[in-house]
Amino acid sequence: MHQFLTKCDEALTEISSQGRYRRFVALEKLTDRFPYYSVTMEGRTRDILVWSTNDYLAMGTDPQVIEASADAARRYGAGAGGTRNIAGSSPLHVALEEELADLHGKDAALLFTSGYVSNQATLTAILNSLPDWHVFSDAQNHNSMIVGIKGGKTATVHIFKHNDMADLERLLAEAPAEAPKLIVFESVYSMDGDIAPLEQICDLADRYNAMTYLDEVHAVGMYGPHGGGVSERDGVADRITIIEGTLAKGFGCHGGYITGDFKVLDYIRSVAAGFIFTTALPPPTVAAALTSIRLLKQDSTRRTKLFERAATLKAKFLAAGLPVMDSNSHIVPLMIGDAAKATEISMRLIREFGMYATPINYPTVPRGTERLRFTPGPKHTDEMMNNLVTALQQILLPAETQTA
Numbered sequence: 001m002h003q004f005l006t007k008c009d010e011a012l013t014e015i016s017s018q019g020r021y022r023r024f025v026a027l028e029k030l031t032d033r034f035p036y037y038s039v040t041m042e043g044r045t046r047d048i049l050v051w052s053t054n055d056y057l058a059m060g061t062d063p064q065v066i067e068a069s070a071d072a073a074r075r076y077g078a079g080a081g082g083t084r085n086i087a088g089s090s091p092l093h094v095a096l097e098e099e100l101a102d103l104h105g106k107d108a109a110l111l112f113t114s115g116y117v118s119n120q121a122t123l124t125a126i127l128n129s130l131p132d133w134h135v136f137s138d139a140q141n142h143n144s145m146i147v148g149i150k151g152g153k154t155a156t157v158h159i160f161k162h163n164d165m166a167d168l169e170r171l172l173a174e175a176p177a178e179a180p181k182l183i184v185f186e187s188v189y190s191m192d193g194d195i196a197p198l199e200q201i202c203d204l205a206d207r208y209n210a211m212t213y214l215d216e217v218h219a220v221g222m223y224g225p226h227g228g229g230v231s232e233r234d235g236v237a238d239r240i241t242i243i244e245g246t247l248a249k250g251f252g253c254h255g256g257y258i259t260g261d262f263k264v265l266d267y268i269r270s271v272a273a274g275f276i277f278t279t280a281l282p283p284p285t286v287a288a289a290l291t292s293i294r295l296l297k298q299d300s301t302r303r304t305k306l307f308e309r310a311a312t313l314k315a316k317f318l319a320a321g322l323p324v325m326d327s328n329s330h331i332v333p334l335m336i337g338d339a340a341k342a343t344e345i346s347m348r349l350i351r352e353f354g355m356y357a358t359p360i361n362y363p364t365v366p367r368g369t370e371r372l373r374f375t376p377g378p379k380h381t382d383e384m385m386n387n388l389v390t391a392l393q394q395i396l397l398p399a400e401t402q403t404a
């Protein structure tokens with residue numbers, strides 16, 4: 001046997017023995033009954049209520065968004081047919097970039113095939129532009145940013161403690177005054193659901209002459225009066241050099257983007273391999289995203305409902321004595337602290353109660369902080385929440401402490 005195949009066996013056995021082996025649950029979305037999905041498991045097909053979608057605002061099943069996608073498929077075809085530079089740019093791509101630039105109050109925007117690629121490609125391109133970058137990266141940054149930063153061949157990387165401004169300032173002060181500096185961070189951190197102090201980071205960036213790179217993947221569509229993210233909500237978008245986002249979560253579609261000054265984006269467009277050497281986003285996806293962004297820009301009803309739903313679920317968990325983690329965002333983590341247990345609870349929720357919540361295990365979160373992640377949206381009703389609480393109490397709490 002080739003040594004790589006032996007390695008596969010060993011690694012998979014180890015992952016399984018730690019309760020971290022990942023199984024896909026194939027969920028068939030029921031578009032007119034979202035967040036219900038049809039699932040076939042162990043030979044049985046039934047409807048499952050999903051609590052862990054990143055289609056936070058249910059825009060992926062909005063009838064206008066679906067129609068825009070179907071219409072674009074009929075008019076422009078299923079695929080872009082080329083990279084952006086070779087026959088893949090359509091008027092839809094240009095319109096979407098203009099819409100995104102406007103959403104964030106920036107000169108320009110640039111689309112990528114995913115949020116992951118936008119982070120990886122942009123950061124690597126920036127950090128290979130000059131020989132002596134110093135980059136300051138939040139300890140909980142997403143893998144796509146870590147990989148992008150690692151792509152910088154000569155950059156010196158400083159990891160600051162998560163959301164810790166004193167630590168960030170200490171590291172900025174220690175770096176050579178004249179070196180080019182970049183602070184890389186997120187607004188809403190997706191696993192703990194906490195939010196970065198954007199204004200303070202901008203103040204430090206000003207003081208130490210650093211550029212700023214902000215991932216708003218878990219915030220766009222949901223925060224700010226028009227869905228421009230936490231940077232819009234906090235009034236600091238114009239102080240951030242590059243704002244990055246996804247079209248796949250709050251906007252319910254697919255794709256990633258960056259926004260910023262024209263010159264900066266023109267440079268990235270001209271050198272970033274992950275932009276240049278891949279097929280442009282499919283026109284139906286671009287049309288759907290355009291519609292979704294426009295709907296969310298004009299109307300805050302879905303946003304308001306999202307935050308009300310998240311607050312209600314948190315309150316119900318707390319009242320029921322369930323180990324909910326305090327968060328000031330729309331994300332509701334339930335702390336379990338053990339990978340095998342988190343996986344087991346998730347399986348019991350499906351099998352016994354017809355509900356699905358994703359177990360989040362190492363390496364996505366540190367060992368000992370394994371959890372179930374709930375992202376209630378505008379379509380999760382009080383009744384669904386009450387049933388969830390009852391189910392979790394039965395699985396997690398000793399009988400005498402149950403309240404329902």
Ligand code: PMP
Binds near residue numbers: 144218248
């Ligand atoms: N940044 C963060 C913080 C993320 O959580 C993710 C995906 N979960 C991404 C970037 C990548 O976005 P996409 O799914 O659009 O590739």
